[in-house]
Amino acid sequence: MKRKISALFILSLISMLLLSACGGSGGQGNKKSDTVVIGVYGGDWEKHIKPSIEGFEKDTGLKVKVVSGTDSEWLTKLKASNGQNAPYDLLILQPDSIQRAQSAGLLQPIDQKKVPNIKDLYHSVQKRFTVDGKQYAAGFSMGQLGIAYRKDLVPQEPKRWTDLWNSSYQGHVAVSSPTYSAGLQFFAGLINAQGGLESNKKDVDKAFNSLADLKKNVTAYPDNPGSIQTLLERGDAWVVPFWDGRAYSLEDAGLDVGFAYPEEGAVAALASWAGLLQQFKMG
Structure with missing residues (x-):
């Protein structure tokens, strides 16, 4: 039976990923920051993710800056930064982009202890994002x-x-x-x-x-x-x-x-x- 992923689950997953797997510092290198920068697709994606972001900001006191764009745009900037001072902390990516970014050493593996909800995702999907026992992405929308x-x-x-x-x-x-x-x-x-x-x-x-x-x-x-x-x-x-x-x-x-x-x-x-x-x- 297919498991339905509720809006509450998505909010929980986003929150945990933002807290534990945010790979950058809002383009500020290793400086401390209270702002997280995430890249999402424009239009409905950006509109529908807003309530989850507002909930995260209220619960944590952190600020979230949402930047709309596409995989090709984000990958170009990530490769240019060579994994250092990247302008984003968390991105929504397609599988082929994840594979390229992971192969280039640009992604941080997800700490499954800090993101326990990842075990509730489709195992067949997560297997595709697993390298040497480490998961580099969380598939949430099909x-x-x-x-x-x-x-x-x-x-x-x-x-x-x-x-x-x-x-x-x-x-x-x-x-x-x-x-x-x-x-x-x-x-x-x-x-x-x-x-x-x-x-x-x-x-x-x-x-x-x-x-x-x-x-x-x-x-x-x-x-x-x-x-x-x-x-x-x-x-x-x-x-x-x-x-x-x-x-x-x-x-x-x-x-x-x-x-x-x-x-x-x-x-x-x-x-x-x-x-x-x-x-x-x-x-």
């Missing part, structure tokens, strides 16, 4: 990447990943580049849709060639959720690979958006908290 589309504009609703190449969508498809997590996940979905494997170079090359053929349909290459939302709202993009949660939020807000889980298979998406290398000192 969704799926599929196809978001404007129901009032598309001549026909998409059902498959390969529908994005349909000539009826020409000039109205938006696709993120692989440097953004949505684009990378779409690329994985495309390889699978073509019957290939990500580990097979020929299958990867075939998918890249298909992306080249898709250019005639593409209107934009958005690299963040805000850009995707704007493209959908303006009607510039009729179809775009996007996450189900994001699409349903747009629908709830009144936009005439539908969401399709492609017949070849949607792509699992996982967001996780990860703490950076430096030690956070409370003043």
Whole structure:
């Protein structure tokens, strides 16, 4: 049976991670600070995390500065800092970003004694973030990447990943580049849709060639959720690979958006908290 993670659990997990696994000091090196800097995705992510942050500040007396951004932006800054004086303490990252950051020695392993709730997370997920018996991230939000589309504009609703190449969508498809997590996940979905494997170079090359053929349909290459939302709202993009949660939020807000889980298979998406290398000192 799948375990449901409540809002209270998320608040508890965030609080413990902020207190014990905050990897930096708000960009202040080893100086003591009462401010924690966390990076989250913009839009609904930033809006919905606010109550948890306010609760943490009230309970601890610490201040939390929320910075919105994307994995590629954060990783670039982390690598530039080489793990020292990083501008963040805690980040929400996708699995591939966590792997790269951990391999580069930029993440702090989670102290499981100080974060006991981590044992309540999905073990199959946490296993992916475990290296030499140490866990480097806490997976807390799961969704799926599929196809978001404007129901009032598309001549026909998409059902498959390969529908994005349909000539009826020409000039109205938006696709993120692989440097953004949505684009990378779409690329994985495309390889699978073509019957290939990500580990097979020929299958990867075939998918890249298909992306080249898709250019005639593409209107934009958005690299963040805000850009995707704007493209959908303006009607510039009729179809775009996007996450189900994001699409349903747009629908709830009144936009005439539908969401399709492609017949070849949607792509699992996982967001996780990860703490950076430096030690956070409370003043």
